[in-house]
Amino acid sequence: MGAPKKSAAAAAAARVSDDPEELARVPLQAVLLADSFTTKFRPITLERPKVLLPLVNVPMIEYTLAWLESAGVEEVFVFCCAHAKQVINYLESSQWFSQPKFSVTTIESHNSVSAGDALRFIYERNVIHGDFILISGDTVSNMSLTRVLQEHKERRKKDSNAVMTMVIKRSKLSPVTQQSRLGTDELFMAIDPDTKQLLYYEENTNHLKATLSLDKMLLIDNSSIRLHNDMQDCFIDICSPEVLSLFTDNFDYQHLRRHFVKGLLVDDIMGYKIYTHEIHSSYAARVDNYRAYDTISKDIIQRWTYPLVPDVLLLGNSTTKLERVGMYRASEIVQSRSAQIGPLTVIGTGTRIGDNTKISNSVIGKGCDIGSNVLIEGCHIWDNVTIEDGCQLRHSIVCDGVVMKSGAVLSPGVVLSFKVVIGQNFTAPAYSKVSLLPQPIKQDSDEELEYADNNSDVETSCAPDNMNGELTSELSEIQGSATSELGCGGVGYIWSICEGASEEEWRHSIAPISAEKLAELTQTTDDDLEFSNQDGNAPASSGELRSDALSDSEDDDEDTKNDSAYFEKEVEATFLRAVHENVQVDHVILEVNSLKLSCNMEFSACAGAIFYSMMKLALETPHKTTDELSRAVLNIFNSWHRLLKSYLSGKDEEIEVILKFEEMCSESAKELSPLFTQILHHLYDKELISEDAILGWEFEKQGAEESDRVFVRQAENFLQWLKEASEED
């Protein structure tokens, strides 16, 4: 294995070339992450890494490497993590290690659980010396890199903070399901139309949410922004070396988009900028989930990815020929005359197809044995699969070595992992996933960490022979127990869909979305529209941009409620203690101030809380009639007005106190309600509350409902008097 040696040599070369001129001429490098750090392709990825899964009969990593080579990349660092041995073995047996002008180096790590870890690991290796392309091993593209690299370099010359250029492509969302044809969620991006700078990046995972809150600073800082929800992130990034050090500096960055991109966009101290590059006619997409797998397969068959198409991308020595209506047939196929092979189908070498079998829109791998009267529609069948007579397969993925006994039926969305056996006449339920390995019992809720238990599987799958032995023994064991959950003679476990995910299963499955589901969704979107139309006046659902302060309070409404309740309680306790222990007013102010800071409260809240505690004290002093109560209130005002005054710095705070008082009178302390006007008058006399504030309060209440105006009416005489007094002045 020459990998470490090579990278060491590269590192040595880097140390030699230190002056900037030399650095500018470093070969174009790329970092290829041969691990997706997600579990979307389970259970298949338990046994084989995602990048080695065949996409139209060619492992995904081939597409990525072939593209990198054709795009002029000279050095590729393949970062392997899960099933690292398998990836390295594959690359060693392929031609990639022996290309002139295109060096592939593998970097192996066993404890990286995220893209962030991977990049930190690569940074430590010190192999990247210039701008590099960051890509994952499941990307299919045929775009030319010259334009985007040139743009990136020019920007870098002008502004060294332009650290990354993201490639995006237009892709419309389905209005019904709110997802792109690649099965990804709605993506909101704000882009400066002139400079193409990315200003905002948000993936909307909640399909019913109709609002989007933007920081108002975005609009202040930029003369124009363009909001997109019709762009697809291609996950091809042109990065400057700073990106790696940024990952090292921010050790909590895990996810490339969720943490890194958003982190840079939010962080305005360092001023790093991300730019976008839109591609129009070329292709770029990433196999993110099963739906993307299906869509990209179709795109490859329909030659959108040319030259990365089955008849050009040769693997081994078999040749595939393109026939009319998008039919690809390898040589050495045994096909019955009565078999109907429909449009857009790929059939691998050595496959045998029996009588009256119908195949359409499917990919069939090498060495498969398909019986007669089989129906295959929209399926991805990998290598050496045996399908006996009369089976029906619709929109499923069938991995290597699967055996389907006669009459078995796969409903749409089924995934059969390696070497599963489906029993006779068994019908696999829709969206079910079947594997020889039992489902891990406890799954971490956090996607990133789920990888952790992948590590244990690495050992078993690293040695395929060993595992095969185990499996066969297991196999015989299961066969011994007459019927498994896969019908008579079936082998394997049906994975239960983990809770919560079942709702979303249809979104990412390879099966087309069923008509009923679509109807249901249209219904809900219609309802939503009606709903949002009904309360179109309410700012929350009208979809308009809200200030961030507002959205904050919206987001953690619960929190603030709890906070303010806690704050009030504390203030009250402080105040009572002050009353009972005769603490000086200045000290009380100091204490309340510190409370205010610790709870992050406004002055108005302090004033409200103090007023509340004063009233409460008055209520608690023994009294028989309202007169006595009134006197108690007056007493407290006399002794503590300075405390209250120090928080009544303006009209707003004063109004807050009146509102608080009103609330108390109508809810917690009904005894006070008859005294409302009187106490208001006291407050006015003590110059705690100004005339302006009282009139302001009245004004605020003007639009309120009748029930809210009880106290305004009660204080009508007083208000009248105030107005007249001011007129006299």
Added chain:
Amino acid sequence: MQFDDKSRVEKAKKRAVVNQTEVRNRVELFRHLPQYEHGTQLPDLESKFFRNDPMHRAVYKVGLQYLAGDITGGNARCIAMLQAFSEAIRDYTTPAEKTLTRDLTAKIGSYVSFLIECRPLSISMGNAIRFLKNRIAKLPLTLSESEAKTSLCLDIDRFINEKIILADRVIVRHASTKIRDGDVLLTYGSSCVVEMLLSHALELGKKFHVVIVDSRPKLEGQSLLRRLVANGLNCTYTHLNAVSYIMHEVTRVFLGASSILSNGTVYSRVGTAAVAMVANAFSVPVLICCEAYKFHERVQLDSICFNELGDPQAVAKVSGRGDVNYLGSLGNKDNLQLLNLMYDATPSEYISMIVTDYGMIPPTSVPVIVREYCRDQLWI
């Protein structure tokens, strides 16, 4: 009118409502056709909409819609024009000391010349105008003004109904007998009769595949494709340059026509001739769906004498992609002339059959239809 005849062009300009500016760089071979700047007159004309001028509102509106390209397609343009005329007739009052027959004919004439300024008439519209003028001339003198107006409006409604709407239904019924299960049908551009035919055949439960061939710059096939796919039809979409590739799979070609001339020549959207010739070379039958009111006794051998020129700039632009400009600064060169022809003529030998409201006929029988059914007195 021949636009290379300077004196006549000058005369026409004085009368014109629409002040079209001529294209700077005209193509010499097509000097006899009007070559105007596109899209420059619209704002000015729109602002004049509420001015009290001799043009009737409805006619003015239709004219602007022609100019803006909001109404396209032979049938749609014809129906819009007839409806505007019928509205104008309803609002018409004979001025003192004039007779209805003469004054109304003159009025309609002025409307027509306005519409021509907006966009050259199609042959179908010419036929419809001829029919209307004929009806006005044949009005019995005994009729009162209101009676005459009602009778004219009724005539217009009957023309629309019988010659266009019912005719389309008859054509669809005839043509759908020619679609068999397993057929691969090819159509070019977007013809409303062919669309109706395909939808009808689908309703009948026939199993077939549709290939839509399209061409720049209008890409009318895209909207047709969208509607057909939404209906649940199985479609293939391709551009004209791939027609010889796709023709292998095709079993029948259905095309619409702007007009059919008495020598059997089909006058239709530019590109139709190419499709028909390729189909002929592959021995695929070409069926033309066309209402009989679009037939004309004229004989035309080429598509140069009579044609319409579209916006020449549209040829160089790619819609929706402002950044793609292959011509670059070449667009302003004097020795580069852009030509955007709208129609072409398909010789009758490439056409297997014409489906009209009078039945399915070979192209050699077009003169019979013109002689027997299209004479003015027999229009209705």
